[in-house]
Amino acid sequence: MQTDLMTEAGAFSEEERAAVYRAIMTRRDVRDEFLPDPIEEDVLWRILTAAHHAPSVGFMQPWNFILVRDEARRKAVWQAFSKANDEAAGLFEGEKATLYRNLKLEGILKAPLGICVTCDPDRAGPVVLGRTHNPRMDSYSTVCAIQNLWLAARTEGIGLGWVSIFHDADLRAILGIPDRIEIVGWLCLGKVRELYAEPELQVKGWRKRLALEDLVFEEGWQGPS
Numbered sequence: 293m294q295t296d297l298m299t300e301a302g303a304f305s306e307e308e309r310a311a312v313y314r315a316i317m318t319r320r321d322v323r324d325e326f327l328p329d330p331i332e333e334d335v336l337w338r339i340l341t342a343a344h345h346a347p348s349v350g351f352m353q354p355w356n357f358i359l360v361r362d363e364a365r366r367k368a369v370w371q372a373f374s375k376a377n378d379e380a381a382g383l384f385e386g387e388k389a390t391l392y393r394n395l396k397l398e399g400i401l402k403a404p405l406g407i408c409v410t411c412d413p414d415r416a417g418p419v420v421l422g423r424t425h426n427p428r429m430d431s432y433s434t435v436c437a438i439q440n441l442w443l444a445a446r447t448e449g450i451g452l453g454w455v456s457i458f459h460d461a462d463l464r465a466i467l468g469i470p471d472r473i474e475i476v477g478w479l480c481l482g483k484v485r486e487l488y489a490e491p492e493l494q495v496k497g498w499r500k501r502l503a504l505e506d507l508v509f510e511e512g513w514q515g516p517s
């Protein structure tokens with residue numbers, strides 16, 4: 293049934309499909325490959341628009357994107373990272389501890405743009421379609437927006453790195469974020485000329501990609517209980 297409200301939804305052409313899968317397969321978490329050049333505003337708004345078209349529970353669109361270009365502010369964010377990262381390093385033992393300390397886990401100062409992505413749980417009132425039985429659905433929606441942003445950035449030649457090694461309170465204080473708002477991610481963005489072909493954590497011996505076949509179950513849970 294075709295009405296004026298519907299749009300065509302057949303498979304993409306081979307070329308279009310290849311482009312989408314290429315974005316997915318070659319997207320990387322970027323820590324060190326950022327170029328200093330600023331991102332053009334039209335490019336930035338295209339990738340933010342991609343983020344804003346993510347699915348969200350009850351269509352609540354709970355996200356905000358706090359753009360941070362100011363170097364002094366990014367320096368404060370880096371200091372918050374550095375404090376948390378020293379604590380994190382102490383949680384690993386033996387060879388892992390040494391390897392951890394040698395990993396670069398952020399590009400906060402190198403990337404010319406930071407985006408703090410937040411989730412406002414009150415955006416659509418107290419009772420939200422689809423969130424009634426699981427309050428985490430608004431956070432999940434915000435993560436969908438980040439993934440859209442990440443993939444769109446890849447297509448524009450913009451690298452993105454997600455940094456999560458912070459005390460929430462530190463980021464909140466630096467950016468003036470009220471307690472009722474959830475901080476979902478700090479993203480580092482900048483132009484890139486090259487990217488690792490495989491996840492950097494795999495290249496550096498931290499962890500390998502798992503076999504998909506081991507993660508797909510038929511008809512019920514088939515993993516360890």
Ligand SMILES: Cc1cc2c(cc1C)N(C[C@H](O)[C@H](O)[C@H](O)COP(=O)(O)O)c1[nH]c(=O)[nH]c(=O)c1N2
Pocket residue numbers: 319320321322323396397398454455456457490491492493494
């Ligand atoms: C929620 C969340 C949080 C973080 C990350 C990712 C996600 C999804 N990743 C990036 C992560 O290490 C990376 O995605 C994997 O290693 C896989 O590599 P690719 O993203 O495929 O390059 C990440 N990387 C890093 O260097 N510091 C960090 O704090 C984080 N935090």
